[in-house]
Amino acid sequence: MLKRKATKQLQDWKKTKNKKCLVVQGARQTGKTFIIRRFAEENYDEYIEINFKMTPSATEIFSGDLDVDGMVMALRFRFPDKKISPDKTLIFLDEIQECPEAITSLKFWADDNRYDVIVSGSLLGIDYKRSSSYPVGYVDYLKMHGLDFEEFLWGLGLSEDMIGSVRDYLLHKKAIPDAIHNQMMSYYRQYIAIGGMPEAVQVYVDSKNFIEVDRIQRDLLQGYQYDIAHYATAEEKVKAEKCYLSLSKQLLDKENHKFQYKEIEHGARAQKYYSSIEWLLSADIIQLSKAVSDIRYDLDDYAKSELFRAYTTDLSLLIAMKDYSLKQHLVENTLSGTTKGGFYECAIADALYKNGYTLYYYKNDTTKKELDFLIQKEGAVIPIEVKSGNTKATSLTSVIKNKPDISYGYKFVDGNLGISEDGIITLPLYMSAFI
Structure with a gap:
C-alpha cells in the first residue's frame, strides 16, 4: 500500500x-x-x-x-x-x-x-x-499527481529519516557520501523508467518486473488516448491525440525541445493545433514551460505564450511512447546523447511540476544563452540548467554574473553536490525532489 x-x-x-x-x-x-x-x-x-x-x-x-x-x-x-x-x-x-x-x-x-x-x-x-x-x-x-520521487522512495521502503538525511546534505550544501549517492542515483534511474503512476509503482515494488510495469504503462497511455477520444470535441479528437503522441519525438529525439507543430505533421501550424494544446493542458494531460523574453521577476510578465515546451504530466506516459528497451538503458545508465539529456530534462520538469512550480525557460539565439528552466520562489527568480554529465553551465554562469537580482542558480547533474564561487549550486538529479 x-x-x-x-x-x-x-x-x-x-x-x-x-x-x-x-x-x-x-x-x-x-x-x-x-x-x-x-x-x-x-x-x-x-x-x-x-x-x-x-x-x-x-x-x-x-x-x-x-x-x-x-x-x-x-x-x-x-x-x-x-x-x-x-x-x-x-x-x-x-x-x-x-x-x-x-x-x-x-x-x-x-x-x-x-x-x-x-x-x-x-x-x-x-x-x-x-x-x-x-x-x-x-x-x-x-x-493530485502521480508519485513524486520521495513517495517512490517510501514505496521502496526508505524511511522518512533516511530521506531526511539526504535532504540535509542539500540544506548544509555538503557532498553526499558515495555509498548513499550511488544508491540514490540507482533509485532515481529506476524512478525515471517507471514513472509515478501508482499502479506501475505498486507492481514494481511487489515484483521488480519491468515487463509487467511496461504493460501497465502502455495500458495507461491507451487510457489517456481513450479520454481524449471520449471527452474531446469531434473537431479536437484527432488533433489532440496527434499532439500528445508527438511529445516523445519533441522531447527525446531532437536537440531543440521547443514544441514544434511540424513534428505533428508536415506543414502543421499553430492556427490548426494550438486549441488542441489548450485542451490537453486543461485536461491535466500535459504541462507547459513557457519561453520568456527576459530573466526577471515576475516571469509571467515576460512569457511568450506562442513559444513553449510541452511535457507529459507523468514520466510513465512518456516512457510508454517509446520502445521497451529504453527502460534497461535508463536503469543501467547506458543512454547517451540527445535521448539521455531529454529524459533528464523531462525528469526535472516532472519534479518541479509536482512540487507546484510554474515552469519557464529562456533561449536567446543571438547571444546563444539558454536556460532549461526558470522558477520563482519567495519573490525571486531561480535559473536552472540540466546536464546529462557534469559539464560547464556557461549560460547559468553568465546570468548570475550579469543579473544583480539573481544570486544563485541550480545545475542538476549526473554527479554529486557542490558549490562554485559564482553562485552555481551543483546538485545530483534526484535532489530536484527537495527544492
Whole structure:
C-alpha cells in the first residue's frame, strides 16, 4: 500500500472548521479514488461512495430540489444500511463530471456544513463547464499527481529519516557520501523508467518486473488516448491525440525541445493545433514551460505564450511512447546523447511540476544563452540548467554574473553536490525532489 502526501492534506482539510466541499483534481489513474477511500475508512464511522459513471441512475438523487435534507433522505433510501450521520459520514461523489446537478449541489452542502463532501473526476476541470451553476467560493481544491520521487522512495521502503538525511546534505550544501549517492542515483534511474503512476509503482515494488510495469504503462497511455477520444470535441479528437503522441519525438529525439507543430505533421501550424494544446493542458494531460523574453521577476510578465515546451504530466506516459528497451538503458545508465539529456530534462520538469512550480525557460539565439528552466520562489527568480554529465553551465554562469537580482542558480547533474564561487549550486538529479 503506497504512502501518499495527499493523505496529510486530506487530514488537514478534515480538521478545518466550517470546511468547504473538497474537489480532488488530477489526471486519470493518479490514485485519487484509492486515496479518498482509504482516508474515509480511516477517519469516518462510515462513508458513501457514488460513481456517476458506474451508476448513472444515481443522478436522480440530484434531479429535484437541492436542499441538503432532501438529498440526505434520497441517499438513505438508496443506501438503507447507512446512517448518514452529521460529522461522522463522508460523502464521496466520484466521476462527478457526469452529473452537473451534483456539481451545483456543492454550494448547498458547503452552506449546510453538517456533512463532509469530497468529489473527484478524471477530467473535472473540463467537464465543470457543463454544470448549470458552478459553486465558486464553496469548494477547496487538492491537486493530485502521480508519485513524486520521495513517495517512490517510501514505496521502496526508505524511511522518512533516511530521506531526511539526504535532504540535509542539500540544506548544509555538503557532498553526499558515495555509498548513499550511488544508491540514490540507482533509485532515481529506476524512478525515471517507471514513472509515478501508482499502479506501475505498486507492481514494481511487489515484483521488480519491468515487463509487467511496461504493460501497465502502455495500458495507461491507451487510457489517456481513450479520454481524449471520449471527452474531446469531434473537431479536437484527432488533433489532440496527434499532439500528445508527438511529445516523445519533441522531447527525446531532437536537440531543440521547443514544441514544434511540424513534428505533428508536415506543414502543421499553430492556427490548426494550438486549441488542441489548450485542451490537453486543461485536461491535466500535459504541462507547459513557457519561453520568456527576459530573466526577471515576475516571469509571467515576460512569457511568450506562442513559444513553449510541452511535457507529459507523468514520466510513465512518456516512457510508454517509446520502445521497451529504453527502460534497461535508463536503469543501467547506458543512454547517451540527445535521448539521455531529454529524459533528464523531462525528469526535472516532472519534479518541479509536482512540487507546484510554474515552469519557464529562456533561449536567446543571438547571444546563444539558454536556460532549461526558470522558477520563482519567495519573490525571486531561480535559473536552472540540466546536464546529462557534469559539464560547464556557461549560460547559468553568465546570468548570475550579469543579473544583480539573481544570486544563485541550480545545475542538476549526473554527479554529486557542490558549490562554485559564482553562485552555481551543483546538485545530483534526484535532489530536484527537495527544492
